[in-house]
Amino acid sequence: MTHMSHAPTKQAADRIWLASYPPTVPADLPPLAHRSLGHLFEESCLRYAERVAFSSMGREMTFRDLEEASRQVAVWLQGMGLSKGDRVAVMMPNILQNPVTVYGILRAGLVVVNVNPLYTPRELEHQLNDSGARAIFVLENFAHTVQQVVARTPVRHVIVTTMGDMLGLKGHIVNLVVRRIKKLVPAWSIPSALSFRQVLSAGARGTLTPVDMGLDDLAFLQYTGGTTGISKGAMLTHRNLLCNKDQMSYWLDSAFLRQKRPDVLNFLCALPLYHIFALTVNSLMGIATGSHNVLIANPRDLPALVKEIEKHRIHIFPGLNTLFNALMNNEQFRKLDHSSLILVFGGGMAVQRPVAERWYEMTGCAITEGYGLSETSPVATANRVDVTDFTGTIGLPVSSTEVTIRDEDGTILTHGEVGEICIRGPQVMAGYWNRPDETAKAMTADGYFRSGDMGYMDARGFIKIVDRKKDMILVSGFNVYPNEVEEVAAMHPGVLECAAIGVPDENSGEAVKLFVVKKDPALTETALKAHCAENLTNYKRPRHIEFRTELPKSPVGKILRRELRTK
Structure with missing residues (x-):
């Protein structure tokens, strides 16, 4: 993909976040040391x-x-x-x-x-x-x-x-x-x-x-997932991943401003390697630094997971809010000596402040929250790892990365104003596989990727997410697109029409809720859930089903999910 040249905009030219960088992190990446x-x-x-x-x-x-x-x-x-x-x-x-x-x-x-x-x-x-x-x-x-x-x-x-x-x-x-x-x-x-x-x-x-x-x-x-519900392949190049690995390496190095670097780092790999977060932060970082990754095949088996943590004296622990929460409710985990932990990196979904505060109290190691997407290999922003305060933000753009906040027309907004978070950097994908139309929709004319997340940047360059532009639902760090859930539900002969939204869930952050108008009065929740289970992987399945006589619609007949969310 060619990045068009453009006059630097006010916000991009300032790169105000650089003033908030840890002392060891460069503003821009040096040339890559590897060709693949x-x-x-x-x-x-x-x-x-x-x-x-x-x-x-x-x-x-x-x-x-x-x-x-x-x-x-x-x-x-x-x-x-x-x-x-x-x-x-x-x-x-x-x-x-x-x-x-x-x-x-x-x-x-x-x-x-x-x-x-x-x-x-x-x-x-x-x-x-x-x-x-x-x-x-x-x-x-x-x-x-x-x-x-x-x-x-x-x-x-x-x-x-x-x-x-x-x-x-x-x-x-x-x-x-x-x-x-x-x-x-x-x-x-x-x-x-x-x-x-x-x-x-x-x-x-x-x-x-x-x-x-x-x-x-x-x-x-x-x-x-795609906004259309059709899953799209983000094309990630060798450059994308090598750059993101370097961006993370500099970030990680700053953690050793506070404590001595061990001879060999032990990473806990509890997130699935097919997910971009573990692929880059565990596998690539581990290979590049000569570190040991402890693979966890089934993180839901908490007793077994806790045994591995105890056995290996873990230094680096990338995880999700849900996993941190589950561990803190495990009696065995609470008894462990957590002094080996150097960096606990939260991504995939928002880290909740109560979870972060409780974790710090229990382990003495803060959770550092970062942000990224499959399309950005994944890390685009991260909080400092050399400080312990929980900011409630997704942090600062990493080296060689620019973030702008834009309104519907693509105009760059000033600090504190809410708009779409747009990202440009060497870790941004080459586009969607065989989908030039979707790629064009996702990129701005000046080469920024539109994240679909709404947020603002403060005067120090820290970014806060406030909402998602898309109707996407985030279940334990995985994207669920309402269209896909609705399409599957609508395949059931007993369903007349339906709409899916995300509702808060204390275990997974959000869960899928499906509103249904019956075609067949005999349709039951159990039958519909069984049908969804056959066609959707676990995290996409509706946890809640509510039957209605009608669904809210726009004048042209489009079902209004946002009205279902506010009711």
Whole structure:
């Protein structure tokens, strides 16, 4: 995407936020040290070969092991005839195979398409077709979903892995428990599927052909809901992610103004790696700094999560408001020694002041709130990490990033005035995959990305979000688009019309509420919820359903969601 030149505007020219920067953070990024994510990855694996890169369920993987296994994946992909720019989907939780596969795809010169493993067949089919993915790596627990749609997609290679595949001897026991005792693997049959083990051993017999990757080549298609309810792929380049990694590294460095930097940093990776927040802040930052990421496959299992936190003396903990809240209500967590914590980074959804204050009181480590989107790789702004006060804002634009607040006409507003938060910087995506119309709508003429969030900037450059422009609902850090929920509900023959809105929820920030006018008087809440469960992944499902005789409408007959919100 070309960024047009323009006369600097008052607010952009001032960059007033620079005066509020920590002393160690530069206003602008120096030139990038790496030409691609693969280049950074290979260099780190060489430099930190003996260190542990990732651990999962007690099994540790060194940077050397990670380099070797990811190379095997890359060699196999190239051997299957996939060439530069082809897309490969990854549908797994936080297990060792996830980073192995993702970095293998990148090293082969291909593009990663992250898929939420909990997607329903309908959601998965859209993403595979839209991205044009040629292959998919999936955990066996979710293979039955792939089985239902794979024939209707461009996918030609299905690689299935098991929970225990990289856990050594312990893996057999883990697989037995997952399959037989917990019964977490629904029956599936994909005749042409290969096992992850087969891919590694085939890859071990070949050599990797270097691919000439440039900074503007695509690295990820990161899917995000669309205002139209159709999920769109944000095109993230190697430059986007390397710049965001550098922006975060400078920010992180300022945390060591207050305390000594440990020899090796331990990151807690409780957020899913298919989410852009964990991908950049955990995986990329961890690789770049030679750090250890403790992978948590199921953060809902709080007792197991707390054991991992206790065992590993965590230094860096990126999380969501909901996770911080849940941990503080866990008796075991409250008893832990939290003195190792250096940086707790809150993103994905607003951090609530009571949660932040209670957390600081309990752990002695403040939650630093940041802000970003899939379209910004993700971090665009962050609060200072060298101070402990909770600002209630999303902080300052990071290095090389400009933020302006604009009204409906695109005019830049002055400080304190509420408008749309617009972002320009090297981490802003190259556009939406195959959607030039949507890309044009999302960008201003002078190259700023319109976030869809409403807020204002104060005189020191701190930004406060006040509302969302779109009708989007934010459930535990995931975007839910009302159109998609309504479309699914409307597929039920008993529904005449419906509207979805977000309502406050103490666990997830917001929850989906659906208002319905019945076509069939016999329609029940239970039946409609069951129908939604078949077609929508868990966080998108309506938690509340209210039946009405009619819905508020505009003169042209458009259902007015905002009226439902105020009633």
